[in-house]
Amino acid sequence: MTGRNTSKGRNNTSKGPNTSKGSARRAGAALLATATLAALPVVGAQGLTGPSGATAAERDSATYKSRTAYESRQGPAKSWSWQGGWAASPQAPTEVFTPNWSKQGFENHTVRQVVRVSKGGTKARIELSNRYGTKPLRIVGATIARTAEGAAVEGGSVRKLAFGKGGSVTIPAGGKVYSDGVPFAVKALESLTVTLYLAEPTGPATFHMQSSATSYRAQGDHTADRGGAAFTETSDSWYYLSGVEVSGKGTARRDSVVAFGDSITDGTGSTLDTDNRYPDELAERFAAAGKPRSVLNHGISGNQVTNDTSWAGEKGVVRFKKDVLSEPNVGTVIVLEGINDIGGSGPSYPGGPTPEVSVRQLIDGHRSLIRQAHARGIKVVGATLTPVKGSFYDTPANEAKRDAVNDWIRTSGAYDEVVDLDRAIADPADPDRIAPAYDSGDALHPNDAGYKAMAAAVDLRTL
Structure with missing residues (x-):
C-alpha cells in the first residue's frame, strides 16, 4: 500500500473564509459534520483479472487466463511487458445526446x-x-496505421x-480480446488509426x-485502404x-497514470479532433519535460460514483x-468524480433522475475507490x-x-495527494463559477483553455 503523504502543501489546505458563500457554505459544513466516514468493503480488490471480478466469458478468454496466471506467479504489484498508450471505457449502447451507431450495430x-x-x-x-x-x-479483419x-x-x-496468429477473432458476449503484438514504431503523442471490418451482423455495439x-464508416472491407474516400459516414x-x-524499452515501468472520472475527464466541451482533454494536456506536459508517460483516460460522461445509470455506465465503485x-x-490514478451524484437526482439529469446521494454516501464511495487502488499498490490523487x-x-x-x-x-488526508481543480479554473471574482475564459458555454464543462489550466495545476512530481 502506498504510504500517506501528510505534507500536501497548498493543494491540501481547506478553503479560507468566503463571505460570498453565505448559507450554502454553512450548510456544506453541517453536512460534512454529520457524515459518517465508516469504511466500505473493498469492491473487487483483485480487479478484472482476479478470480472474483471476471465474467464467465472473461474467465474463458486467453487474455484472462494469461494475466491471471501471471499474477498468481508474480503478485499484482509486478510489471507486465505491455503498457497502455491509449484507453477508453466501454459503455452500453445508448443515444442520449446525439445519434450514433451503437444501437443499430454493424453489418x-x-x-x-x-x-x-x-x-x-x-x-x-x-x-x-x-x-x-x-x-x-x-x-x-483489423489493421493499425x-x-x-x-x-x-x-x-x-x-x-x-x-x-x-489468425486474421479474425470471435469475442464472446461480455468478453474482450487483445490482438497479437506487431512491430510498429510509434512515438509519444502520435495519432494512430485502427480499422475494423465487421462482416456479420453485430447487434447493438459496445462503444464509448x-x-x-x-x-x-464504409460499406464493405476497406481495412487496407490508404485513402479515406470510401468512408462516407462519421460519428463522434x-x-x-x-x-x-x-511495448518496448521502458514500457515495463509501473508509472502509468489513469484519469478516472466523468465528462470533465472525458473532455466534454473540448474542440473535436484536437486532443485537448485534460488527460491529453497532462500527457503533453510529461512529453514536454522529456519524460513521456502513459496517461490513460477512463472518464465517462454522466458517470456517477455511487449510482448505476441507464446511459452513463456502471457506478464508479464497480467499474x-x-x-x-x-x-x-x-x-497512479487521479479521481475526479462526484458532481453527477450530486446533481443527478434533479430533473435536468439526462435520462431521468437517479437516487439522491448524501455527502456521506459520496465520501464513502471515494473511500472505496481509494481502498481498491491501495490494495493494488496504486497511488491515488484526489x-x-x-x-x-x-x-x-x-x-x-x-x-x-x-x-x-x-x-x-x-x-481529510484520505487521498495520497490532492490537486485542487476547483480553484484552478474558478473565477476569482466569483469562486463558485468557472472563469469566463475557461467556460465552454454551459457553466459546467471547461473549454480547451480550461482543460489546459486543469492539467497545469497537477504537480507532475506527485504522480
Missing part, C-alpha cells in the same frame, strides 16, 4: 477510428471489448493485426459515447476499441476494477469537484454538497 461495415497514444514503443497491439454485447462479436488526414492513413504504414474525435464515438498498448485495475503498469454556478446543476443544496465533499478531499 458488412468497416469502421476506422483515430486515437492518440501518450507513450511510444516499438510494438503495438489493440484491445477490443464486447462487454455489453448480447451475442459473440466476429472481427473479420499512422494517421494522415481525416479517414486517410500514411502510405506504407498499414499493418495487419492478428489474433492468436463521447469521444471528442471523429470515427468513420468509438466502437469496440477500448485500448492501444505499446473501477474493470477500467482501472485491469490496465497494466498503473502507478481532485476537487469543479464549479457549477450558472449550470443546470446550480442549486443551493447541490453547492452545499459540493463544498462539503471538496472540504473533505482537501483536509
